[in-house]
Amino acid sequence: MxxxxxxxxxxxxxxxxxxxxxxxxxxxxxxxxxxxxxxxxxxxxxxxxxxxxxxxxxxxxxxxxxxxxxxxxxxxxxxxxxxxxxxxxxxxxxxxxxxxxxxxxxxxxxxxxxxxxxxxxxxxxxxxxxLPQLRVIIVAVGKSLPGTVSFVLVGALLLYVYAMVGWVFFADADPEHYGSIGRAALTLFLLMTLDGLGDAVRAGLEISRWSILYFASYVLLSSFVLVNLLIGVVIQSLEEAHRSEARRERSAAASPQDDGAQDDTALVHERIAAARAALDDLEEQLAARRPGARN
The missing domain is CATH 1.20.120.350 (Voltage-gated potassium channels. Chain C)
Structure with a gap:
């Protein structure tokens, strides 16, 4: 057996x-x-x-x-x-x-x-x-998903708060862009990319001079702070992916040594089995030589 x-x-x-x-x-x-x-x-x-x-x-x-x-x-x-x-x-x-x-x-x-x-x-x-470099990028994208989810939640909260403020102050004067929470959120989402920011600021200044504080604070938080946070999450994920790839390469380099160790283990098992068989033969010979043993 x-x-x-x-x-x-x-x-x-x-x-x-x-x-x-x-x-x-x-x-x-x-x-x-x-x-x-x-x-x-x-x-x-x-x-x-x-x-x-x-x-x-x-x-x-x-x-x-x-x-x-x-x-x-x-x-x-x-x-x-x-x-x-x-x-x-x-x-x-x-x-x-x-x-x-x-x-x-x-x-x-x-x-x-x-x-x-x-x-x-x-x-x-x-x-x-x-392709190791492409593999690192894909692993980094996967590792950045938890941080990206947190970024999306914070961004959605910021967008909702500023959309509500925009609806309160600009709904009557500019119903096309701030007439509802949905329109205000869409307008601010587009402003997050700084697309049409100049036209939005000029339209806001026609309503109130204090609107510059609204747009300046929103652009500062959404386009600079949040984007930099996202970049930080991606960079951290890339570093982790590089470390994982380095560990993987070290493991692959060490695998020939592991194979050698497994060869030694298999050889030891074979020798143990041979020793057990030799002991069994020796016991049978000793039992046969005992006084009173049948030939």
């Missing part, structure tokens, strides 16, 4: 090691990246109705070919974690690839042309896996 367990663990490790050497090689990344670019080119060609009509069978064959290549890539990456299956599902890129490939072969998705096109377009995003 112990020999079977050790043999199974050794076989899985050997298989994972061979597949890992393939997936970590430069030629493998080049082939997959080339397939992603070719898939993107084919998607672009399919936007021309004349080409689709003329080369329908060829384009359909190319689609099945790309799906086969991506499925084979996913299978190799999964086998590269045969000795540690949980590590495969801890990588977000593996989960993304798995979702893209599996959803593309489901009957529900294949019968929906729009969903199928979106899934095929999602394959292009997989190019980020092979």
């Amino acid at each position: 112990a020999d079977a367990i050790v043999a199974g663990a050794t076989g899985r490790h050997a298989l994972a090691l061979r597949c890992r050497r393939i997936t970590d090689s430069g030629w493998f990344s080049t082939v997959v990246f080339t397939a992603i670019l070719a898939n993107a080119a084919v998607l672009g060609l399919e936007t021309y109705a004349g080409l689709v009509t003329r080369w329908h069978d060829l384009l359909n064959l190319a689609e099945h070919g790309f799906l086969t290549v991506f499925a084979a890539e996913l299978a190799l990456r999964a086998l590269a974690h045969a000795d540690r299956p949980g590590d495969f599902f801890r990588d977000p890129w593996n989960l993304f690839d798995l979702a893209v490939v599996l959803l593309a072969v489901l009957p529900v998705t294949r019968d929906n042309a729009t969903a199928l096109r979106l899934l095929r377009l999602a394959r292009v995003l997989r190019a980020a896996r092979f």
Whole structure:
């Protein structure tokens, strides 16, 4: 029993090691990246109705070919974690690839042309896996989402307060822009980009000289303070993404050492099993030599 367990663990490790050497090689990344670019080119060609009509069978064959290549890539990456299956599902890129490939072969998705096109377009995003700088930006965008949500909430609160103030003071004189809370919020949202600020200030000065304080404070808070806060959130997320990428590269560099340690562990298990078998043989020989033992 112990020999079977050790043999199974050794076989899985050997298989994972061979597949890992393939997936970590430069030629493998080049082939997959080339397939992603070719898939993107084919998607672009399919936007021309004349080409689709003329080369329908060829384009359909190319689609099945790309799906086969991506499925084979996913299978190799999964086998590269045969000795540690949980590590495969801890990588977000593996989960993304798995979702893209599996959803593309489901009957529900294949019968929906729009969903199928979106899934095929999602394959292009997989190019980020092979471009470290683009991967850092995508990770940074994901890390900045919590801060962005807080920014949106603060911005919505500021917009609501100033819209109410604008409705109170300018609704009667300028109902087109401040006649309701919705119109006032839309006007101020456009002013947040500083588009038409000069016309808005001149119109406000015709109503009251004190309106300059209203517009100046709003522009200061919305266009300068809030925008700088958002930039700070993005920069912090980029720094965190760079640190995560650096840790990932260090882990990848340390993986050959881990493989060596696992080889030593497997060798130790084999020697333990051999020692147990030798002890069993020795006990049988000693039992056979005892007085009164049957020959």
